[in-house]
Amino acid sequence: VAIVKNDLYDYGLFIYQDDKRFKFSLDSILLAEFVNIDKNTKYIVDFCTGNAPVPLILSTKYAGNIVGIELQKYIYDLGCKSILTNKLNNRLELINDNIKNVNNYIESESVDIVTCNPPYFKYEKNSLINDNREKAIARHEIEMSLEDIMISARYILKNKGELYIVHRSDRLQEIVNVLSNYKFAIKKIQFVCTGGNVSNIVLIKAIKNGNYGSLKVFKEVDVSNVNTYKGIFG
Amino acid sequence: VAIVKNDLYDYGLFIYQDDKRFKFSLDSILLAEFVNIDKNTKYIVDFCTGNAPVPLILSTKYAGNIVGIELQKYIYDLGCKSILTNKLNNRLELINDNIKNVNNYIESESVDIVTCNPPYFKYEKNSLINDNREKAIARHEIEMSLEDIMISARYILKNKGELYIVHRSDRLQEIVNVLSNYKFAIKKIQFVCTGGNVSNIVLIKAIKNGNYGSLKVFKEVDVSNVNTYKGIFG
Numbered sequence: 001v002a003i004v005k006n007d008l009y010d011y012g013l014f015i016y017q018d019d020k021r022f023k024f025s026l027d028s029i030l031l032a033e034f035v036n037i038d039k040n041t042k043y044i045v046d047f048c049t050g051n052a053p054v055p056l057i058l059s060t061k062y063a064g065n066i067v068g069i070e071l072q073k074y075i076y077d078l079g080c081k082s083i084l085t086n087k088l089n090n091r092l093e094l095i096n097d098n099i100k101n102v103n104n105y106i107e108s109e110s111v112d113i114v115t116c117n118p119p120y121f122k123y124e125k126n127s128l129i130n131d132n133r134e135k136a137i138a139r140h141e142i143e144m145s146l147e148d149i150m151i152s153a154r155y156i157l158k159n160k161g162e163l164y165i166v167h168r169s170d171r172l173q174e175i176v177n178v179l180s181n182y183k184f185a186i187k188k189i190q191f192v193c194t195g196g197n198v199s200n201i202v203l204i205k206a207i208k209n210g211n212y213g214s215l216k217v218f219k220e221v222d223v224s225n226v227n228t229y230k231g232i233f234g
Numbered sequence: 235v236a237i238v239k240n241d242l243y244d245y246g247l248f249i250y251q252d253d254k255r256f257k258f259s260l261d262s263i264l265l266a267e268f269v270n271i272d273k274n275t276k277y278i279v280d281f282c283t284g285n286a287p288v289p290l291i292l293s294t295k296y297a298g299n300i301v302g303i304e305l306q307k308y309i310y311d312l313g314c315k316s317i318l319t320n321k322l323n324n325r326l327e328l329i330n331d332n333i334k335n336v337n338n339y340i341e342s343e344s345v346d347i348v349t350c351n352p353p354y355f356k357y358e359k360n361s362l363i364n365d366n367r368e369k370a371i372a373r374h375e376i377e378m379s380l381e382d383i384m385i386s387a388r389y390i391l392k393n394k395g396e397l398y399i400v401h402r403s404d405r406l407q408e409i410v411n412v413l414s415n416y417k418f419a420i421k422k423i424q425f426v427c428t429g430g431n432v433s434n435i436v437l438i439k440a441i442k443n444g445n446y447g448s449l450k451v452f453k454e455v456d457v458s459n460v461n462t463y464k465g466i467f468g
Contacts, residue, residue, distance in 0.1 A: 122447075169451040173420045176410040186407045191425070191451055197468075199451040213356075217403040217425055217433040220454040234431075 008053065010230045011060050014085050016051060016078040021134060024053040026194075027201055028117050029229045031166040032057035034190055034203040035115060045069065045106060045156060047099045047116040047149060050138070052079030054115050055092050068094045069102060071143055072134055098143055102152040111156040115164045116149055120171070146175065150182035157208045169202045185210030189217045190233060195224040242287065244464045245294050248319050250285060250312040255368060258287040260428075261435055262351050263463045265400040266291035268424055268437040269349060279303065279340060279390060281333045281350040281383060284372070286313030288349050289326050302328045303336060305377055306368055332377055336386040345390040349398045350383055354405070380409060384416035391442045403436045419444030423451045424467060429458040 007024070008015045017023045032054045037044075042064050046054045049068030058066055070076040076096040083092045095105050123140040130136040137143055153163045163184055167175055169191060179186060184206035191199035199220055221232060241258070242249045251257045266288045271278075276298050280288045283302030292300055304310040310330040317326045329339050357374040364370040371377055387397045397418055401409055403425060413420060418440035425433035433454055455466060 170447065170449045172423070172449055172451065173410055173414060174446055176407055177414045180407060180411050189406070191454070193453055197453050199453060202451070212408055213404065215404045215406055217406065217436070219427055219431050219433060219456075220425070222453075 010228050011057055013056050016081045022051060022075045024050050027166045028053040030192055031115055031117050033229055033232055035164050037062045041112045043111045044113045045111050048118045050075055052082055059088050059092055065091045069099050070094060071098045072137060099152045100148050103155055106156045108155050109158050111161060113162045114153040114157055117166045118149055120168045146178045150178055154182055154208060159209055161208045163206045165204050167202055169199045172202055179206050183209055185212050186215050191220045193220055193222045244462050245291055247290050250315045256285060256309045258284050261400045262287040264426055264437060265349055265351050267463055267466055269398050271296045275346045277345045278347045279345050282352050284309055286316055293322050293326055299325045303333050304328060305332045306371060333386045334382050337389055340390045342389055343392050345395060347396045348387040348391055351400045352383055354402045380412045384412055388416055388442060393443055395442045397440045399438050401436055403433045406436055413440050417443055419446050420449050425454045427454055427456045
């Protein structure tokens with residue numbers, strides 16, 4: 001395992017990665033950048049936290065507590081090491097479990113913001129999935145579904161609490177449907193293009209028990225030629 | 235009533251407008267530009283056709299029949315005059331009725347493409363609506379709702395037929411929900427920005443009884459500084 005300094009260099013942080021087994025993606029940085037934290041924010045939980053890039057970046061924008069949840073022990077261990085190395089263990093904590101069990105750790109209606117960079121791909125019997133089970137679980141909905149995110153986020157979020165999610169644009173219709181089914185009202189959408197003529201990545205901010213209307217779709221951002229993602233959404 | 239030549243000048247067409255009572259909007263041009271017509275397309279119906287800008291523009295991309303439906307008699311009459319003036323009455327026809335009654339005019343499962351530029355605003359008892367009833371009906375969901383579009387479009391569209399709709403981006407969540415409820419799968423989304431940092435207009439192509447997946451969100455187009463809309467989506 002090598003400490004890769006440069007990946008979170010812009011934020012003045014170190015992060016443990018494993019070239020062979022797990023590296024965080026651009027999408028986690030975009031998700032952390034997309035989150036608005038105001039003075040009332042006291043408690044943030046990051047689902048599917050991986051090696052904890054989202055908690056680490058959010059710690060530079062916010063002085064409160066952040067909990068990350070990661071199912072896979074090896075990846076969770078990478079995250080724990082990064083938190084210690086960055087001396088953030090006084091306010092960043094990781095839980096090694098499935099987000100479906102979040103009610104065992106976090107009180108209902110106690111959280112201001114939930115963030116999530118989930119596995120992107122549907123899992124079906126015939127899915128072409130990675131031979132490597134660890135990578136497959138990180139990428140495919142094997143251990144959890146979009147519905148599980150909604151159920152667990154609804155449980156821990158305060159009324160009018162905020163859910164931020166990053167996902168693939170090609171699954172937008174399903175994501176919107178599931179959010180609606182669990183009474184999340186979408187307030188902000190940011191599409192991101194990584195080259196070509198389509199937007200691959202979508203960032204969504206939704207409010208628990210919010211009202212429809214006043215949804216803002218922000219001008220698309222093309223990241224194919226940027227040098228830093230820090231402050232990319234202005 | 236003045237014949238306004240220039241508004242559809244790029245298409246070599248005349249269109250009757252009425253500065254005081256009804257003029258078509260940019261959004262109708264964008265909708266017509268967004269429609270893909272292939273060699274299998276035999277029958278197109280335009281809901282809420284107004285003074286018929288969408289049928290008129292589509293007639294320049296396609297040699298088949300187009301029917302437009304417009305509830306308001308005065309606006310319908312403007313459309314009929316334009317069709318005659320452009321000598322398109324051999325293949326363009328308008329119906330003066332509510333789209334809810336489409337089954338009185340058009341056979342079920344007979345249509346390849348439905349297009350719709352509907353009233354954009356919700357209508358509630360307390361809505362601030364235009365004093366002018368004609369304008370209010372064109373802008374607010376007084377005589378029809380998003381659900382009515384889906385019910386009528388489902389009725390006349392062939393299996394796997396295409397629904398193209400233009401709407402306000404801030405109602406995206408409701409539009410996606412209603413499409414899903416009536417088993418339309420979204421295949422293409424095009425956001426359009428008319429200035430500022432948000433996308434105001436969304437264009438959606440959805441397929442009756444289609445499968446989720448393979449949704450493409452195209453790179454946003456900013457129309458604030460264009461000279462012509464013709465061919466704007468490449």
